[in-house]
Amino acid sequence: MEYQKTSDNTIKRGAKKATYNKEEIHAILDACEICSVAFLINGKSYVQPINFGRSGETLYMHGSLQNRMTNALIENGEACLSVFHLDAMKLTRSAFHHSVNYRSAVVFGKVRELQTNEEKLEGLKAIINHFVPNRWDYCREPNESELKATRVIAIDIETASAKIATAPPNDNAEDRELDYWCGTIPVKTVVEFPVSDTTMKPGAEIPQHVLDFYEKRKKGF
Amino acid sequence: MEYQKTSDNTIKRGAKKATYNKEEIHAILDACEICSVAFLINGKSYVQPINFGRSGETLYMHGSLQNRMTNALIENGEACLSVFHLDAMKLTRSAFHHSVNYRSAVVFGKVRELQTNEEKLEGLKAIINHFVPNRWDYCREPNESELKATRVIAIDIETASAKIATAPPNDNAEDRELDYWCGTIPVKTVVEFPVSDTTMKPGAEIPQHVLDFYEKRKKGF
Numbered sequence: 001m002e003y004q005k006t007s008d009n010t011i012k013r014g015a016k017k018a019t020y021n022k023e024e025i026h027a028i029l030d031a032c033e034i035c036s037v038a039f040l041i042n043g044k045s046y047v048q049p050i051n052f053g054r055s056g057e058t059l060y061m062h063g064s065l066q067n068r069m070t071n072a073l074i075e076n077g078e079a080c081l082s083v084f085h086l087d088a089m090k091l092t093r094s095a096f097h098h099s100v101n102y103r104s105a106v107v108f109g110k111v112r113e114l115q116t117n118e119e120k121l122e123g124l125k126a127i128i129n130h131f132v133p134n135r136w137d138y139c140r141e142p143n144e145s146e147l148k149a150t151r152v153i154a155i156d157i158e159t160a161s162a163k164i165a166t167a168p169p170n171d172n173a174e175d176r177e178l179d180y181w182c183g184t185i186p187v188k189t190v191v192e193f194p195v196s197d198t199t200m201k202p203g204a205e206i207p208q209h210v211l212d213f214y215e216k217r218k219k220g221f
Numbered sequence: 222m223e224y225q226k227t228s229d230n231t232i233k234r235g236a237k238k239a240t241y242n243k244e245e246i247h248a249i250l251d252a253c254e255i256c257s258v259a260f261l262i263n264g265k266s267y268v269q270p271i272n273f274g275r276s277g278e279t280l281y282m283h284g285s286l287q288n289r290m291t292n293a294l295i296e297n298g299e300a301c302l303s304v305f306h307l308d309a310m311k312l313t314r315s316a317f318h319h320s321v322n323y324r325s326a327v328v329f330g331k332v333r334e335l336q337t338n339e340e341k342l343e344g345l346k347a348i349i350n351h352f353v354p355n356r357w358d359y360c361r362e363p364n365e366s367e368l369k370a371t372r373v374i375a376i377d378i379e380t381a382s383a384k385i386a387t388a389p390p391n392d393n394a395e396d397r398e399l400d401y402w403c404g405t406i407p408v409k410t411v412v413e414f415p416v417s418d419t420t421m422k423p424g425a426e427i428p429q430h431v432l433d434f435y436e437k438r439k440k441g442f
C-alpha cells in the first residue's frame with residue numbers, strides 16, 4: 001500500500017531515493033523517538049522537537065494545557081512533521097558531492113484533539129508503547145488529575161513520503177584521479193545497557209520488555 | 222553572552238532546563254549534522270531536514286535552483302530551525318513521568334541569498350567544515366558550473382534558545398513504592414571507523430582530519 005502522491009509529499013529532488021510505501025514509512029517512524037513538528041502562529045512558521053506515538057494511520061502527541069505547539073496544531077487543524085536517521089557521512093573528493101546516507105520521512109495529517117479520558121488514554125498508550133514496546137503494561141496509568149492537565153492530539157495521516165539513501169559516495173569520473181580521500185564514516189544511534197534508578201531497591205531486576213528493547217537497539221536504530 | 226529573550230524563543234515549559242547562552246547553543250548546533258527547518262508555502266507550515274554550517278552568528282544552507290525549501294526560505298525572509306540530540310530515555314513507574322534527556326536548540330533568523338561566487342564559496346566552506354572540521358582544505362572546491370546550479374543562503378541568527386535535560390527519572394513520592402521498574406536507557410550517536418571508498422587506490426591512507434573527527438565522535442556526539 002502506498003500513500004497518495006500530492007503536491008505536498010511528492011519528492012522531486014533525489015526521486016530515486018523516494019518511497020511512498022506505507023510499511024517502509026511506518027518502520028522509519030517507529031524507529032524514531034522524536035519527530036520535528038512544524039506549526040503556525042500568527043502566519044509565522046515554527047519547528048519544535050517532540051516525542052510521539054503511532055497506531056495504524058494515526059500519530060499521537062501530548063502537551064500541557066499551555067503548550068504553545070499543541071495549541072497551535074489544534075488551532076491549525078493540520079500538521080506537517082518529519083523524522084530523520086543519520087546512517088553515514090559520505091566524503092568525496094569534490095566538496096560538491098559530500099552527502100549523507102539516511103532514512104527520513106515527512107508526514108502530512110489532520111489534527112484532532114482527543115476529548116474523553118478513554119480516547120486520551122488510548123493516545124498516551126500509543127506514545128508510551130512507541131517509546132518502549134509493551135511499556136504501558138508495566139507502569140501506572142495516568143490518573144484523573146494527570147489526564148486533566150494534558151492535551152492529547154491525534155494526527156490522522158493524509159499522506160507521507162520518505163527518502164532512503166544507502167549508496168556509496170559518488171564523485172564525478174573526472175575527479176577520481178584527484179589526490180583527495182573519498183570514503184564513508186558510518187553513524188549509529190545506539191542504546192547502552194539500562195541503569196536502574198537510585199530509588200529502586202538494591203538488586204532490582206531489569207524487566208524483560210526493557211531488556212528486549214536494549215537487545216533490539218544496542219547495535220543501532 | 223546571551224541571546225535576547227523574545228516572545229519567539231522564551232521557554233516557558235521546563236524553564237529550568239533553558240539556556241540562552243550563545244556558547245552553549247553554538248556547541249549544540251556544531252554537534253549536529255542535520256537540522257529541521259520550518260518554512261511557509263501558501264500560508265502552510267512545512268518542516269524538512271537539511272545539513273547546514275555555522276560561522277559565528279550566521280548559519281548556511283544550500284539547495285538546487287528548484288529546491289522548494291530553499292526558495293521558500295528566501296521568499297519568507299526569515300527562518301526557524303531546530304536541532305536535537307537524544308541522550309537518554311527515562312522510564313518511570315508512572316506513565317506520566319516518562320521522558321528523555323536531551324540537548325536541543327531552536328534558532329530564529331533572517332534569511333538572505335548569497336549572490337557572488339565569493340560569498341557562496343564562504344557559505345559552502347562553512348557547511349563542509351561543519352560536516353567534518355578542516356575538510357574544505359582537503360577536497361576540490363566547487364567550480365563555476367556547480368556554483369551556478371546551487372543557491373546558498375545565510376541565516377543571520379536573531380535569537381535562539383536551548384534546552385538541556387540531564388536529570389535522573391523522577392517519579393512522584395507516592396509512586397516510589399509501586400512494583401514497576403524505574404531507570405534510564407542511555408542513548409548515543411556514535412561514528413564508526415572511516416571506510417575508504419572502493420574507487421580509492423588499495424592501501425589508501427585515511428587522512429588525519431578524518432581520523433581526528435572519528436576520535437572526537439566515536440564515543441558520541
